[in-house]
Amino acid sequence: MFPLQRVSRLIVCMAAGLTFVVDSQAGGAAQPQEAGQEAIRRETALFAGGCFWCMESPFEKLAGVLSVESGYAGGTTTKPTYEDYAAGGHIEAIKVVYDANRVGYRQLLDTFWRQIDPTDADGQFVDRGHAYTTAIFYFTEEQRLEAEASKQALAASGVFSQPLVTPVLPAPTFYPAEEYHQNFYEKNPLRYTYYRDGSGRDDFLRRTWKEVTSGGAGSSENLKERLTPLQYEVTRNNATEPPFDNAYWDNKQEGIYVDVVSGEPLFASTDKYDSGTGWPSFIKPLVEKNIVEKSDWSLFARRTEVRSRGGDSHLGHVFSDGPPPTGLRYCINSAALRFVPKERLEEEGLGRFSHLFAK
Structure with missing residues (x-):
């Protein structure tokens, strides 16, 4: 993925903090937080x-x-x-x-x-x-x-x-x-x-x-059997898929995007937007702790690579040219993701995110 100045259109965003505390096992009601205090x-x-x-x-x-x-x-x-x-x-x-x-x-x-x-x-x-x-x-x-x-x-x-x-x-x-x-x-x-x-x-x-x-199950040999050649090249070898010719750049369905290798939840459709770059773009991660950021000098300029924590999958890059409120653009390869529609969240153990799509 490339900075917007170099490609003319691109990328992502950071997670906004919640403003309440909930004790789910105690049936606790939301409690207000002081400004700036992490929920x-x-x-x-x-x-x-x-x-x-x-x-x-x-x-x-x-x-x-x-x-x-x-x-x-x-x-x-x-x-x-x-x-x-x-x-x-x-x-x-x-x-x-x-x-x-x-x-x-x-x-x-x-x-x-x-x-x-x-x-x-x-x-x-x-x-x-x-x-x-x-x-x-x-x-x-x-x-x-x-x-x-x-x-x-x-x-x-x-x-x-x-x-x-x-x-x-x-x-x-x-x-x-x-x-x-x-x-x-x-x-x-x-x-x-x-x-x-x-x-x-x-x-x-x-x-x-x-x-x-x-x-074993997490080895290169096994992943080559599980993944398509493009998925393997993107997630394991840091490749970049073609813009406008990938699975999710224009996907408008409601649901969650998970790591194609590990299944950990990464992004939500509620944070997806059309950046005009031809790759899926998000303003923030769904679960910030599932994202790892690393400096990338592979193109002789500093970029910020994003990887999944559990699967160690190369996802794409994050840039600071995104829309409000985060000002970030997570430019992500479709090949690193698997989309779970909102109707299947419970079935796949992702029911905790169903509230994002409540009407």
């Missing part, structure tokens, strides 16, 4: 991935996660303790509270899958028995749809040769574990490291996901 949309996720000590750290590292708490869920007894939770039918779980304006539930799901063996129905790694089994617990129908879609995508990817047995279940009551279990990896680093190194978890994860990046 927080507090939501809750609940995951079981075996030993809860090992599940806290990966989520706490995610930008937008507000807190992670270890505990027990899914049993028949009340107020379980570490001594009796297994006898009561509970499993170890973590409750993740996050700002949905900064990190999406899909990203939490992707993090979850990369911490566990979803093919093991009898525990996780060295820890055996029902108390250490896996589960995704959903609080809303939207979470259920996203979790099911994420599980189906992983099953279809070929990362695991065995069936995925991790269930997607309604969220039960969550009971926080004792204080000494919270942030155990920070409070007892030597004991935690000794346990984790000996558990077999990291060996399994390194082996599984190394294979993905070096010859």
Whole structure:
């Protein structure tokens, strides 16, 4: 993609902040924000991935996660303790509270899958028995749809040769574990490291996901089978498709544009406009955290490349010659995108964006 001055017509925009806070799990009403204050949309996720000590750290590292708490869920007894939770039918779980304006539930799901063996129905790694089994617990129908879609995508990817047995279940009551279990990896680093190194978890994860990046579902060979030649050249080799001769430059349907590689939501039709360049142009990303910006000197002048965070797909470039209110133009290759019409958002686990198209 090229600056408007060099091609005579082109590109994009930045995300405008929301002006309210919503706690979706508490049914909270919108709360006004002070001018300039970033909005927080507090939501809750609940995951079981075996030993809860090992599940806290990966989520706490995610930008937008507000807190992670270890505990027990899914049993028949009340107020379980570490001594009796297994006898009561509970499993170890973590409750993740996050700002949905900064990190999406899909990203939490992707993090979850990369911490566990979803093919093991009898525990996780060295820890055996029902108390250490896996589960995704959903609080809303939207979470259920996203979790099911994420599980189906992983099953279809070929990362695991065995069936995925991790269930997607309604969220039960969550009971926080004792204080000494919270942030155990920070409070007892030597004991935690000794346990984790000996558990077999990291060996399994390194082996599984190394294979993905070096010859598995996410490899170049696999993507060449999944994508058209143009899609592959654009997303992997930073090519640019012809203007006015691509799938979405004049698409006027309502819906969401997702990364053709990873499926992560990137842009909405509500932010699309006709820039006259012959490529899809947007004033801002739909989920700003899903966009990565990089300096690009490939044409002997500095441009700002935009890539998807999850799929690391080359999308196009962003320029500062767009319309109000952002003044930005995201000039994007159609070949890097897949369009999801508004009628299929729920089906594809994107129901949280349906409100954009409410009449």
